[in-house]
Amino acid sequence: MEYKIALIRGDGIGPEVVGEAVKVLDVIGAKYGHKFNYTDILMGGCAIDAVGKSYPDGTAEACKACDAVLLGAVGGPKWGHSTQPEKRPETALLSIRKDLGLYANLRPATLRPALADACPLRRETAEKGIDLMMVRELTGGVYFGKRDRYQTEDRGVEASDLMAYSELEIERIGRRAFELARLRRKKVSSVDKANVLETSRLWREIMHRLAAEYPDVQYEDVLVDNCAMQLVRDPGQFDVVVTENMFGDILSDEASMITGSIGLLPSASIGDTAPGLYEPIHGSAPDIAGQNKANPIAAILSAAMMLRYSFKLAAEADNIEQAVDAVLADGWHTADMAGESEKSLGTVEIGQLICKNI
Ligand code: NAD
Numbered sequence: 001m002e003y004k005i006a007l008i009r010g011d012g013i014g015p016e017v018v019g020e021a022v023k024v025l026d027v028i029g030a031k032y033g034h035k036f037n038y039t040d041i042l043m044g045g046c047a048i049d050a051v052g053k054s055y056p057d058g059t060a061e062a063c064k065a066c067d068a069v070l071l072g073a074v075g076g077p078k079w080g081h082s083t084q085p086e087k088r089p090e091t092a093l094l095s096i097r098k099d100l101g102l103y104a105n106l107r108p109a110t111l112r113p114a115l116a117d118a119c120p121l122r123r124e125t126a127e128k129g130i131d132l133m134m135v136r137e138l139t140g141g142v143y144f145g146k147r148d149r150y151q152t153e154d155r156g157v158e159a160s161d162l163m164a165y166s167e168l169e170i171e172r173i174g175r176r177a178f179e180l181a182r183l184r185r186k187k188v189s190s191v192d193k194a195n196v197l198e199t200s201r202l203w204r205e206i207m208h209r210l211a212a213e214y215p216d217v218q219y220e221d222v223l224v225d226n227c228a229m230q231l232v233r234d235p236g237q238f239d240v241v242v243t244e245n246m247f248g249d250i251l252s253d254e255a256s257m258i259t260g261s262i263g264l265l266p267s268a269s270i271g272d273t274a275p276g277l278y279e280p281i282h283g284s285a286p287d288i289a290g291q292n293k294a295n296p297i298a299a300i301l302s303a304a305m306m307l308r309y310s311f312k313l314a315a316e317a318d319n320i321e322q323a324v325d326a327v328l329a330d331g332w333h334t335a336d337m338a339g340e341s342e343k344s345l346g347t348v349e350i351g352q353l354i355c356k357n358i
Contacts (some may be wrong), residue, residue, distance in 0.1 A: 003311055006066040006275070011045040011079075012284025013347075014072025020146035020296035020351030021070060021303040024323075027355045028307070039066055040304065043096070044074025044089040045284075053093035054079070059130045060099035060103050061195025062275055063116060068310040069100075071279035076286040097138065101271035103169070104176045105136040105248065106305070107268065109235070111203065111256035114328035118260035118337065121232060128236040133184065134175045134255050135240060138269060140169045141199070143245050165199045165244065172272070177242035178214040185315075187218040191227045191243035191251065203244065224251070225246050231255055256281060261337045263295025266302035268309055276310045278302040289341045292346035295334040297324055300354060324358035 007022065009015040028033050041062050048054050054074070063069050075089035087093045096102075106194040111119055111130040145162030152158050174190070181188045190207040192200035204221055211219035222230070224247045230237065231254050243251060256265050261283045270276040280298030288294055300320060308317035325349065331343045334350055345353070 001033075001311075002037060003068070004037050004039065004066040005071040005306070006041050006063045007038050008041050008043045008069060008071040008074075009046075010043065010072040010074040010284060012289040014044075014074065014284055016034050016072075016289070016292070016294050016347050017280060017296040017299035018070060018072040019035045020347060020354075021299040023351055023355055024300050024320060024358065025303050027358045028320065031319075031358060032313070032316050034316075036312070039157040041069075043071075043092045045076050045079040047092070048079055048087055048089070053086040054089045055086065055095045057165070059092070059096065060122075063096065063100060063277075064102075068275045068306045069096075069277045070299075070306060071277060071281060072299060073280065073284040076284050076289075078286075096277065097269060100269075100274040100277060102274070102277055103137065104173055104270050105138045105252070106180070106268040106270065106309070107134040107136065107252045107256065108305070109134060109259045110262065111259045112325055112328055114325060114331075115260045115264075115337070119258060121146060121258055125234065125236070128234075130235045130259055132235060132238040132255060133240045134178060134248060134252040135173065135180065136252055137165075137169065137173045137244045138248075139233045139245075139285035140165055141216075141245035145250075146284055163197070163246075164198050165202060167202070167206060171210065173242060174207050174210045176270070177240050178210055178217050181240040182214070183204045186216060187220075187239035188214075189220050189222050189227070189238055191222050191224050191239045191241060191247055193224050193247075194222065194238075199244070207242075227251060228254060231258065261295065262298070263334060263336045264297050264301070266298050266305050268302070268305045268307065276306065278292050278306040278310075284335070292348055293335055294347045295336050296347050296351050297334075297354075301326065302353070319358055320354075323349070323354045326357045327353045 009018045116126045142163035149159045192203045194200040194204045265281045304317040304320035307313040
């Protein structure tokens, strides 16, 4: 099969880590008989330098002409000060998510066996294993509700942010979570605050309706405060965790912390029709850019997610993940994971070892 992949290499370490992910994809292509065709797309600070805006005209159309998008990272101090939105790299990130209709953010939090020591939780908790998928609603809720600020008569200035969710928004993210659970260990934990919030009560009603449609998937409601505690007490109990935008923002960062280095964690943002967007959770790390120090594993695992979820190539995705685990099990690492030692390697060398293990 042939697949078209849009590459947004971006800024800072973005081009370095995407470069390694592409090498891994090509090795996978050669082994399994697939051809990956790449289209380079300029976005972020490098686009500001080249054409004066971070999200050049035609970016969304170019991405939509591909089957999936692989993004490195965008931004950096060089472009941090403009007051014009089109000259800010983050504007491009928000625009592309909106234009591609990416309403579901998937963030796996997996403790790779060789890195159990990097887990800040108790050893017996880490030894039970952590392998959960956080599914965060990305385009609704309080981050997108009406904002207001006004003068009151007796309490000074008051501000408000409206949190609203529609049946459509809840149902489509819920369905994503149940479908994902079917590809994993068949359990969905839906996180809300239904003892207080009306949006959560609607959320729960719709999740219960969906749970009846997926009798093969085990379902539970979890209050958000309890979920925050359970993630540090016993994260092994979770498989797919689905939640609204703000709760997901906070809980997905908590979940990523319990699994170790930022350089290891991939993510996906997906919608109904347009290509999914796959990217490491880290930023452009300007402090180490261009020094062959960046950890390429998050970008490589993002490419594995792309194979699994956009192209339905599960065996190929498994192969990449196993190759990463094998390299880590041999003790090889980049400096961010365990400091400099005789086993620490650069970006390109770690990429080469992963390719060799495939
Ligand atoms: P960052 O993730 O870039 O860096 C935080 C720290 O982690 C730094 O010390 C960095 O060296 C280290 N680090 C990050 N990724 C690493 C990797 N792969 N290997 C080794 N070390 C790694 O976060 P930041 O410093 O807050 O942001 C830097 C820039 O990136 C900012 O302009 C920010 O806006 C942007 N950013 C972009 C995205 C994105 O493109 N999706 C996400 C987050 C931040």
